[in-house]
Amino acid sequence: MAAPGQGTTADQQILSSQWLGLSEHLIAKIYPVDNRGLRAGQEQIEVHAPVIAGGNMEATLNWQSPFEQSSPDSKAPALIAMLQSGALLPGMNDFYSFFGWTSKSGSGSADVGAIERNIKKFEGRSGITKLNSTQxxxxxxxxxxxxxxxxxxxxDPKREVAAxxxxxxxxxxPQKLSGDSLVARAAGGGDGIDGAINSMFxxxxxxxxxxxxxxRTLAPMVIETIGEPIDAPIDQDGYYTEITIPLTLATLTALDRDDMKKMMMSGSYSSN
Structure with missing residues (x-):
């Protein structure tokens, strides 16, 4: 690969350590792009670095079961749980004993034995179905x-690590954070659409x-997190001599099947 600070064209600048003999496929390349995924700026700056073990690409797919609450279990969860587990019957037997009833006697027109047999039929039954569990x-x-x-x-630690x-x-x-108040921006923002943008954004x-x-090439992406272990070793001038930087990158939008297919086949992806 090119030496640090040098590139293949006059406008290209590669910031990297020296990794002579390491395959280009093991070197990650990060560079600025616009919202269409095209390289941004006339000066093409790139950061090159190998990725150590543990890097991964992941997608989180949100599947939910909105019909779960339509089952009888959600209407009276305690009662349904007692019926399904068989825990209701012992409690009813204690209730009958308190009044002196038995399975052969009755309370009014109620047949206690028949009630017990019917309740026992609920044991092991569930209100969950394929419909109300559909995601x-x-x-x-x-x-x-x-x-x-x-x-x-x-x-050169300054050029190979610090840069x-x-x-x-x-x-x-952020490329720029305004330090002015809303009043100051409104007063000095100017007229027209440019003034409105300068005032509000x-x-x-x-x-x-x-x-x-x-x-694989993915663009545009954003850097969501970056870490810098400040206890990394340094030289006599205070520059890092070796450091591992954890990054979390994210695509600007969600990707669909066709996006991933293009990325796999052509080696590149753009959300536009």
Whole structure:
């Protein structure tokens, strides 16, 4: 791969440690993109780093059973549980004994023995059916990728470790957060649509990024979490000599079957 800080074109800048001899397929590449998944900016900055064991891509699919509450179990749960388990009958026997009734006697026109036999028929029965246990798909959040990127210094900790780490933080954090009050923004925002935008939306969201690893490319994505173990080893100047950065990336939108198929077959994905 290219040496740190160098690239294949004059406008391309690769921030990375030196990993001579390591397959390109084992190097993750992160770069800025626009909301269509296309590379953003004239200066093509990329951060390259290998992914250590433990990285995974996961999708959470929300399935719910909305008809569960339509069964008799939900209307009188304690009574239904006693009928199904057979726990109701011993309690009724105690009730009969209190009044001096037996299975051969009756209370008015009620046949206690018949009542006991009918109650016993409920044992082991359930109100759950295929209909009221049917699940429906209620949506899914974007697909997430959890990775740990490794940077280490071969000759220059500032260039091989500090520079790519700083760039990852720059992409993860908002590009700009306004420090002015609403009144100050309204007074100095200007006229027209630009003035309204500057007044109401003065800050700039974090940079969208693309993620390429092995035969897959996903873009646009966002950096949801980033970690920096501040106890990592350093050199005499205070720069990290080796550090592992945990990242959680997420697609900008949820993906469907066709999106995943395109990503698998062509090695790239864009939500647009």
């Amino acid at each position: 429906i798909f209620t949506g899914m959040p974007p697909i997430k990728i959890n990775v740990s990127l490794v940077f280490r210094a071969f000759s 790519p780490l700083q760039q990852l933080w720059a992409w993860a954090l 003065p800050s700039v969201a974090p940079q969208l990024i693309g993620f390429q690893y092995k035969q």
